[in-house]
Amino acid sequence: MSRNSRLIYSPDYTNYYFHDEHPFNQRRLLLTHDLMSMYGLLDESDIVPPRFATDEELELGHDSRYIQFVRDQGHSDTELPLAASYGLGTEDVPCFANMHESASLIAGGTLNAVDLVMNGQAEHAFNPAGGLHHAFRGRASGFCIYNDCSVAIAYIRKTWNARVLYIDTDAHHGDGVQWAFYDDPNVLTVSMHETGKYLFPGTGNLTERGDGSGYGYSVNVPLDAFTEDDSYLAIYQELVTKLAHGFKPDVILTQNGCDAHAFDPLTHLSCSMKIYQAIPRLAHQLAHELCGGKWIAVGGGGYDIWRVVPRAWTLLWSEMTDQPLSDGPLPAAWAERWQPHSELVLPKRLFDEPFPAIPRRAEITQKNLVTLERAMMYAPISSES
Amino acid sequence: MRIEDIMRKKVITVSPSTSIGEALLLLRTNRIRHLPVLEEERLVGLVSDRDLRDALPSHLLTHEDDDMILQKHVSDIMSKQVITAHPLDFIEDAAAQVYEHKIGSLPIVENERLVGMITESDLFSSLIELFGVNRPSSHIEVQVDDRVGALAEVSQVFRDAHVNICSVLVYPAQNPPQKNLVFRAQTIDPRPLIQQLTDKGFTVVWPKEGGSLL
Numbered sequence: 001m002s003r004n005s006r007l008i009y010s011p012d013y014t015n016y017y018f019h020d021e022h023p024f025n026q027r028r029l030l031l032t033h034d035l036m037s038m039y040g041l042l043d044e045s046d047i048v049p050p051r052f053a054t055d056e057e058l059e060l061g062h063d064s065r066y067i068q069f070v071r072d073q074g075h076s077d078t079e080l081p082l083a084a085s086y087g088l089g090t091e092d093v094p095c096f097a098n099m100h101e102s103a104s105l106i107a108g109g110t111l112n113a114v115d116l117v118m119n120g121q122a123e124h125a126f127n128p129a130g131g132l133h134h135a136f137r138g139r140a141s142g143f144c145i146y147n148d149c150s151v152a153i154a155y156i157r158k159t160w161n162a163r164v165l166y167i168d169t170d171a172h173h174g175d176g177v178q179w180a181f182y183d184d185p186n187v188l189t190v191s192m193h194e195t196g197k198y199l200f201p202g203t204g205n206l207t208e209r210g211d212g213s214g215y216g217y218s219v220n221v222p223l224d225a226f227t228e229d230d231s232y233l234a235i236y237q238e239l240v241t242k243l244a245h246g247f248k249p250d251v252i253l254t255q256n257g258c259d260a261h262a263f264d265p266l267t268h269l270s271c272s273m274k275i276y277q278a279i280p281r282l283a284h285q286l287a288h289e290l291c292g293g294k295w296i297a298v299g300g301g302g303y304d305i306w307r308v309v310p311r312a313w314t315l316l317w318s319e320m321t322d323q324p325l326s327d328g329p330l331p332a333a334w335a336e337r338w339q340p341h342s343e344l345v346l347p348k349r350l351f352d353e354p355f356p357a358i359p360r361r362a363e364i365t366q367k368n369l370v371t372l373e374r375a376m377m378y379a380p381i382s383s384e385s
Numbered sequence: 386m387r388i389e390d391i392m393r394k395k396v397i398t399v400s401p402s403t404s405i406g407e408a409l410l411l412l413r414t415n416r417i418r419h420l421p422v423l424e425e426e427r428l429v430g431l432v433s434d435r436d437l438r439d440a441l442p443s444h445l446l447t448h449e450d451d452d453m454i455l456q457k458h459v460s461d462i463m464s465k466q467v468i469t470a471h472p473l474d475f476i477e478d479a480a481a482q483v484y485e486h487k488i489g490s491l492p493i494v495e496n497e498r499l500v501g502m503i504t505e506s507d508l509f510s511s512l513i514e515l516f517g518v519n520r521p522s523s524h525i526e527v528q529v530d531d532r533v534g535a536l537a538e539v540s541q542v543f544r545d546a547h548v549n550i551c552s553v554l555v556y557p558a559q560n561p562p563q564k565n566l567v568f569r570a571q572t573i574d575p576r577p578l579i580q581q582l583t584d585k586g587f588t589v590v591w592p593k594e595g596g597s598l599l
Contacts, residue, residue, distance in 0.1 A: 023574050023576075090547070090549075090571070090572075091546070091547050091548060091572055091574070091577070092571075092572050092573050092574065134521065134573070141521050141573075142521060142573040143573060172573065175521060196518065197524060198523065198524040198591055198592060199523060199524070200521060200522060200523040200572065200573040200575075201518070201521030201522065201573070202518030202521065202522050202523070202524070202569065203518055203521070265576065266573065266574055266576070268592070
């Protein structure tokens, strides 16, 4: 067991709250923190509370006018006339009180994680509140106000001039981060997601490969709907291993949205809890092999807050801290505490019982392999292992 | 959308007395396939990369007169019956012309003057724009009866759900007289919208079961 990892956490994260009916609900972090504790994976000294990102830091990834607007809107009782033009006041990103403060706490948490890792105070750090990868420079989108990933990468580039490998395994395309570094050959953005043919945001096509000197440094693998564990992991392992060896990053930032799970209500992938052990495991290994351990993980999407998110991110933390978990019943006290709040029956075990096989499995697996080949065509890959 | 909105206005042209060698060089350096031939700003012909290639000897055999061919004028090989379009034509007219005559480009002519050029790939790129994603959005497909007001009724539901529509396509369904309406809607969570559509009796083709199978 290593105490070289930090969890950036505070219950204040739940202030990023749209309304009761909204699918993005940071209450999932309370459930996750609780599950980690009951598994005995947390020590007081592991936890670092997040700080607020300063305006100067946010401006690394956002227009100052946008930041000012978010602040003004969060301090106003009524919706300001320009809200819609900033992507705010929509069904996806409704306005709420003090939205600037709660969003900049999330971005600050990711910056905290970066500071700890880049300054050598920790090898790894995890900010489960982060991963808000849809926000653009001057526009909120897809539940995201400030893009903590973009801000953190720009901050790493500016402060340490380090080369960053960004791996996004959220079921939605990591569009905000991709476009922010689309022409930068020092930031390799990799996104594996459900195809945008149907799903939001619609981008993340194979042919989005970067621009100018950054050509080849944006990699997208749009997976077919109903992709299952084996195909998912085969693609992930080949893709990420080859890219990491080819790119030779100084630091790895992973966005660990867990909405590729079959239970997730917003997407159509059919993976199980198994992938949420394997995904961070490979990132962890590669960070030690190539980056002297430097690995920053953030959360992301995950809209089954009862059955998926707590288990997925507990598995991530167990991997990060070398406290491996194997399948077994979840701590009984956890279900006792949370079941009364949930309409869904909470899972009994850490891993899922096998799901019924998808009828088109062979076809989907084949399609994904072709997609992988084409995705890597112009990317910096190396087959050395 | 009119041709003038998407046509290339800077066109590389030649005159009838331009040599075949020079024309070839122009095609290669500009990575284009068609050269309009102008005589005092009037369009008198068109040479394509295929016309030029046909005029050249095989590069597998060398002949003493090879250089002579490169010195000849494009007027010897150009097509003189050129199919053209007008800048105010719609792009679907241009696409129909290109498709019908199996040609690769259309010079755009106004008052006998060449004002632009449009190629197959320009038409393709406008189509990609029309079908494509210009804002983060989700794909929602609804099947409706082919009758007055169907689109209006469906879009009223989007309005009630406060969801902005980025683009709409209407195409015949596999079982006519039904039609499919394909929307790109500016939301990451289409579930409430799908629910309202279903409640109002519309057939939602995609997304099917709101995602979760389990």
